Amino acid sequence: MKIPSRTDRLRRFLNPGTIAVVGASDRPGSLGLRTMQNLANFKGQVFPVSKRLKTLQGLRCYGTLADLPVSPDCVILAVPAAAVQEEVAAAAKKNAAGCIVFAAGYEEVGTEEGRAAQSRLVEAAQAAGMRLLGPNTTGFADFQSGARAGFAEFPGGLAGRDAGVAVVSQSGALGLALAQASLHGVALSHVMTCGNSADIDVADLVEYLASSVEAAAIALTFEGVSDPKKLVAAVDAAIQAGKGVSVCRIGRSATGAAAARWHTATEPHSGFDWDQRLARAGAVLVDQPEHLIETANFLAKTAGIERASNGGVAILSSSGGSAIHAADCLSAVGLDLAGYSESTRSHLVAALPAFGSPRNPCDLTAQATSDPDMMTTAAGILLQDPSVKALLLPWGKAWDSGRFGQLSDLAKHHAKPVCLIWMSQWLEGPGAAEAEAAPHLCVFRSAMSCATALAQLRR
């Protein structure tokens, strides 16, 4: 019999058919109950483990892991730190593929005891070939299978699409805050967090996602990993597999790095040239977490579209001021505005209102809000020009033009990125959800974030 590799174990663990919940509970607010509730729509089998309960949520409970009729793919330890070591040993004995440790109080507290306790967990798991997520983690979610293997709310889902953004975050709370983008319509395939990364780290998670059909792009944020080159290789592999990857590294400053050590016992490897290495692998680097998801979503929505071709960008807007700002942003990152052919220009003149500007930026004036087809028509004229390689649509007031689907179709038809820049400070106002729902229309809340992403893809 072939001995399963660590990678095989990881795949079985992260895409489980069977999940055991140790510490399953009916006590309101308990991690055990929250975890069980998260698994209500899991397509596989759930095995609650409880000494006290006979059944929970209609499922038979087992007194101990040893009593389970199967070797579980994923064991969730919703138990206090004092009980963790024993349960890890029990999971290993049951030949589980991997287990999740929520409990904190390990290496991140900075004491010798904490460090030693974490080492013992890892040794017990590794001796049995079992993978371990955590400790000090919120777990992971695969929205396709409904495996919300954690105690936190895991907002997400593919919103009717075949694929979406996979969020990978070392920090649990930050990952969940970012994943809440799904609550205004961003399609997510996975949310994966790894806390102290005693065994599984963000590199493992990215490597795993590289072969996931549902992950069209990966949004990665992390503080550090034990092996920087392994992470760069994982990012490289994901990009080779056709997944766009956006990365926001935190803990870059000395004070931030110190805080990372207390947070997840992470060494940020400040000496490693993260930016250069990740950029060379083809990742899109993002300075601020608030731009991470929109950038990954842009990569997901333009998967299969030529994003890296050199050449000009066209700006089309009903807000002249927003268009000027977009031109400033493109200039700041070294991207050129497209020059139009004579034919494009004359078609534009015919489509524009009296005082619109058939230049680049192309200003439709406020007339476009009384005639929503004007935007679609002008976008079509611009996208057919070979010198236009991408189209930016700085969007003024929050407004559902009813034409987002058409703009998305144009992006697909011309195989060029079309990015709507949501300038309104009514952040989820009318039209925001509708624009997000258009499969090939990319929505950014920052023109500079959009320009930065476009520029990096042309390296």
Add this chain to the structure above:
Amino acid sequence: MKIPSRTDRLRRFLNPGTIAVVGASDRPGSLGLRTMQNLANFKGQVFPVSKRLKTLQGLRCYGTLADLPVSPDCVILAVPAAAVQEEVAAAAKKNAAGCIVFAAGYEEVGTEEGRAAQSRLVEAAQAAGMRLLGPNTTGFADFQSGARAGFAEFPGGLAGRDAGVAVVSQSGALGLALAQASLHGVALSHVMTCGNSADIDVADLVEYLASSVEAAAIALTFEGVSDPKKLVAAVDAAIQAGKGVSVCRIGRSATGAAAARWHTATEPHSGFDWDQRLARAGAVLVDQPEHLIETANFLAKTAGIERASNGGVAILSSSGGSAIHAADCLSAVGLDLAGYSESTRSHLVAALPAFGSPRNPCDLTAQATSDPDMMTTAAGILLQDPSVKALLLPWGKAWDSGRFGQLSDLAKHHAKPVCLIWMSQWLEGPGAAEAEAAPHLCVFRSAMSCATALAQLRR
């Protein structure tokens, strides 16, 4: 009789008791109807001017401006460009304080005819001592008096406060997009746009607002002015009058500047050292429009609080990753983390959960979301430490803690800025409106934007 100065005229025009609407109409979609609807809650008197209608919205109509029983403070010309010159002359003859010209097709089209037509408007107005807003403008709104003197939707209002942010934007559509911040709870006192700025420009508007009781802070975005020093002086005057001013200049690049010339016939004065001059006057400079309102709102909500004192910043969060990022941002702008006294530290230890970190950043862990008082208690402990000059609260998932009012009270009591960094990508999720409603709690959607504002105030 004292001849009213240009400034007197401007004040009468921008804070009108009487408004005449030339081109008042009942035709759906017309500028005349939209303007009349905007004035429905005006506390002063409205005089519709229409050759066709006898009454409109219960008001008597007048056939011409000459027929009006008063000299109007503000005349709105909701008429086609062809009729504008004649009506400007009629308004001047009626001794109006000022008039608003919506029509486009003047200097911004770049033709000799356009330039000449604009000059004729200005000459006619100035010969009579009348002020002119526009052409090519959406108008202005004073939410206190209900003078929504324009055709665009003017979202805004003081949300029950005494004062709020005044938005000043040369670009109409951009100004309105920014002003939509009011639709998720930001208190606005005014929105003022000036388009081609043939007479009244952003400098005049800022100067006017310097003496407005309702404007606690000014959010200014512009492409250019004819007299840069006049704008710097106006900003300086506003700041001397206790108004914080945030500024986002657009049209900074060569391509952006060219677009500004087509948009509002504006010369960006790229040779003028805008950043240095505005910073020296005390303005907070903002690179991206999406940070303009949150920065102005921070200035409004901390009016009367010592914002500029040197010394450390404390970070308190239930999301360790978000706290690390905030530390990175403070470091990037050269701000120090506060060191705590021994007494502060021991009080913190008592208030924190088992694995929280009594350091700076102070990590409450996810426990803080099951015990919302923990955040308030820890915030109080930190704010009483003399070495803490400002407190940042990176906020993880969208969540209404029910304690925003208490955090706001702490900010007021200790007279120190308290800034909540909304890290969730559920941008208007639970808690967002509640946090915004707290009068002294500042909400940013970007830790870097917050750090940048804090750092600039310490120049």
